[in-house]
Structure formats: C-alpha cells, structure tokens
Amino acid sequence: MQKNINMGTAVVTGASSGLGALFAERLAERGYNLKLIARRGERLETLATKIRNQFDVEVAFIIADLGSKTDLESVIQNLSNDEEITLLINNAGTSTLNNFINTPSEKQSAMIDVNITALMALSNAVLPGFKNRDKGTLVNIASVLGYFTLPVSSIYSGTKAFVVHFTNGLQQEFKDTNVNVHLVLPASTATEIWEVGGVPISALNPETVMTIENCVDAVMKGLDLKESAIWPSVEDIELYNLYEEARLKLSTATQTGKPATRYATNVAK
Ligand code: NAP
DSSP: OOOOTTSOEEEEESTTSHHHHHHHHHHHHTTOEEEEEESOHHHHHHHHHHHHHHSSOOEEEEEOOTTSHHHHHHHHHHHHTOTTEEEEEEOOOOOOOSOGGGSOHHHHHHHIIIIIIIHHHHHHHHHHHHHHHTOEEEEEEOOGGGTOOOTTOHHHHHHHHHHHHHHHHHHHHTTTSSEEEEEEOOOOBSSTHHHHHTOOGGGSOGGGOBOHHHHHHHHHHHHHTTOSEEOTTOSOTHHHHHHHHHHHHHHHHTTTSSOOGGGOOSSOO
16 A cells, blocks of 8 residues: 555554554554554554554554553653644543442542543643644544433543533634544444443444444544534434534523523512
C-alpha cells in the first residue's frame, strides 16, 4: 500500500480490545502512524505487530493505566510533546452496571477517572497543539447512555453525559478553526465492556447489538461526513435534530430572571 505521509499520528486510547483495536486498524489503513494506549501490553504488542505487517505505518504503544495519576501524567507529557499527532480518539472507557449503592467505590471511581478525568486531560494534551497548528481531529467516544440513564447506569451515564457536554462545548470553542471535534454515541456493541460491566452480552436482545465492525465503520463514515455527533445506530437523525431544537428552546426559556408562575408564593416581596 502507498503510504500517505501527510496523515500524521493518530492516538487511540483503549486500543487493546473492542472498538479501539479496530479504530487502530482502520486508521492505519488510511495511512496514519499510530500511538496505541491501554493497560494490556501483550494485546497492544500483538495488534501493533499485526498492523505493521499489514500496513506501511509506524506503530508505537504505551502501556498505561489511565485511571492512575502517575501513568496519566506520563501519557499527557508524551502526547503534549508530540507535534506529529493529528488525531486523538478518546475511546478508552470502563463500565460497571449495577445499582449505585451496590457498586464498589473503586469501581465507581474507575468510571470517573477513565471516562471523565483521562478523557479531559488527554484532550487538553493535544488541543493546544491542534490550535497552534490550526489542524487536528478530536474524537470523543460517549454512549447513548450519555442521554439515557438506567437504574444500573447512574455513574456510567453520568460520565458519558460529561463527554456529551464537554464535547459540545469544545465544538463551540473550536467552531471557527480547522480543528474538528466529534462526539460519538454508540449503542450496544458486542465488545468486552459488557463482561467488564457485569452484564453478559447474552443478556441483551441480539437485535439491539451491533458488531464492532459495523460500529467502527459507521463512525469512520460519520467522520468522513464531518458529522459533529455520530449516532451509528440511529436511522432517523431528525429525532436528534428535534431533541437539539427542544434543548435550545428550553435553554432560552430559562433566561427570564424571575420565578415561573407555578412557583409564585402568597408572601409579598
Ligand atoms: P472494551 O472492549 O472493553 O474496550 C475498552 C478499552 O478501554 C480497552 O482497550 C481497555 O484496555 C481500555 N481501558 C479500560 N480501562 C482502562 C484504563 N484504566 N487505562 C487504560 N485503558 C483502559 O469496550 P469497548 O466497547 O470497545 O469500549 C470503547 C468505548 O466505547 C468506551 O468508551 C465505551 O464506554 C464506549 N461504548 C461502548 C459501547 C458498547 O456497547 N460496547 C456502547 C457505547 C459506548 P485495557 O483493559 O487493556 O486497559
């Protein structure tokens, strides 16, 4: 394959399995050099070897626990000093699906640390460089559960809602630049995260579960289409447009400076 030397380096967090591993392959196919990040080094090494054998790209990997302050700091240093980076997919994520009060505190914290803190810190590691060079793509993987909450997903949904709003804010901040910021909202996809979260994939209605290939390829297409919010499984995108319209109307409706009539009290002010 002819290498496109202008693609630069794509960083994929959570590249040791699931969506991240396939994002890495798809990006290599497009000519990106890669920097892969996850805790399971053997898997990263196997993937790196496979990709190097298949595509004419350079593949580096960093074994790091993004939930550890020390590891995160060294990844931040690495990324912020690398001017070759043109794309970051904040894909690493973890989930524990259980009632809040039955979720061990270390699992509660892991979701905040990986899904929120690391995602924010790594965005901050690349965005100043993207801004200076007026070039770069940030892809934040949220979830449909960033919009909907189940009794067992209060923390996971909360973390993904952070990704939704954080990414929306960045999109406004970078709107007049050549820095592209994308929000991705996968629905159930057949990856290891379900086992990690304590809900076997077999517990889901198979008709609602997407394959990794379909999800990643839909996202790649959504990036090509320059969609700011990529909903891989949603056929009728007008539903999202209506949702956004209602959200903005509600926002405008908050700007009255006085209590709504239903909160009127009989006490004269
Ligand atoms: P997955 O196969 O479990 O992959 C998760 C990846 O995140 C793994 O590579 C894992 O690597 C990495 N990761 C987890 N904790 C980490 C930590 N502390 N430090 C570094 N890396 C860590 O699941 P997936 O479905 O592909 O998940 C990818 C993204 O999609 C996640 O953000 C997830 O929330 C989101 N998502 C998934 C679904 C779904 O149904 N699958 C739906 C909506 C959104 P190591 O374990 O090797 O560290």
